[in-house]
Amino acid sequence: MTFAYSEDDPPVFTDLSMRFPREGLVALQAPNGSGKSTLVELVSGYLRPGAGRVLVCGHDASSPSARPWRRVVRTRPALYPAMSVYDHLAFSSQLAGSRLHGVLERAGRYRLEDWLDTRADELSSGTERKLWLLMCTLGNFDVVMLDEPFIALDDQARAELNREMCQWREEGRLVVVAAHGSPDGFQPTTTLRLPAPRTTEKDKKE
Numbered sequence: 001m002t003f004a005y006s007e008d009d010p011p012v013f014t015d016l017s018m019r020f021p022r023e024g025l026v027a028l029q030a031p032n033g034s035g036k037s038t039l040v041e042l043v044s045g046y047l048r049p050g051a052g053r054v055l056v057c058g059h060d061a062s063s064p065s066a067r068p069w070r071r072v073v074r075t076r077p078a079l080y081p082a083m084s085v086y087d088h089l090a091f092s093s094q095l096a097g098s099r100l101h102g103v104l105e106r107a108g109r110y111r112l113e114d115w116l117d118t119r120a121d122e123l124s125s126g127t128e129r130k131l132w133l134l135m136c137t138l139g140n141f142d143v144v145m146l147d148e149p150f151i152a153l154d155d156q157a158r159a160e161l162n163r164e165m166c167q168w169r170e171e172g173r174l175v176v177v178a179a180h181g182s183p184d185g186f187q188p189t190t191t192l193r194l195p196a197p198r199t200t201e202k203d204k205k206e
């Protein structure tokens with residue numbers, strides 16, 4: 001597939017052909033600016049390729065039929081500032097069809113229990129990210145794509161995320177992690193690389 005943000009921008013991907021395994025824990029590695037976050041947005045269906053297709057479990061990524069199969073954890077949390085942690089979890093567990101009791105147990109393993117009554121705009125960035133991670137990975141899914149999920153997490157949360165990712169892998173799901181480094185405990189079964197970003201004439205002049 002080929003994708004550019006606009007007609008005036010150089011394409012981020014030109015005739016990119018990539019296939020992820022059906023299951024496993026995949027590290028997606030690439031230099032800064034090579035398009036990891038763009039690929040995450042193409043898989044989320046928010047962005048669409050100018051040519052070619054992005055398929056999730058055989059479904060066009062931008063079609064509603066892809067939604068139940070896929071979860072995406074973007075780098076930047078998008079929370080409702082005045083809503084509490086508890087309300088975020090209750091709201092998103094209802095949307096995902098998950099039992100709130102189980103979601104709260106999971107929140108406990110990420111040490112979120114002391115923050116349940118706190119408004120989202122009063123959370124530290126690490127706590128915000130834990131909440132975001134939980135909200136985006138509820139319910140049943142076959143594929144989850146996480147963009148830099150370890151940023152700002154404390155050791156306990158990193159360990160818990162590593163444990164959960166291994167569990168998802170053992171359950172036969174596909175877990176794709178776009179991350180620069182390889183944090184302690186992160187053991188991908190496969191590493192995929194994106195092509196390095198093209199150097200434009202403008203870059204060369206600079």
Ligand SMILES: Nc1ncnc2c1ncn2[C@@H]1O[C@H](COP(=O)(O)OP(=O)(O)OP(=O)(O)O)[C@@H](O)[C@H]1O
Pocket residue numbers: 005009012030031032033034035036037038039197
């Ligand atoms: N909204 C946008 N509009 C125009 N260009 C964009 C936009 N977002 C990203 N880009 C450009 O697309 C290219 C790929 O960016 P992207 O953020 O996907 O890379 P990345 O690999 O995730 O980078 P990093 O590792 O630094 O997070 C870059 O040249 C970037 O400047």
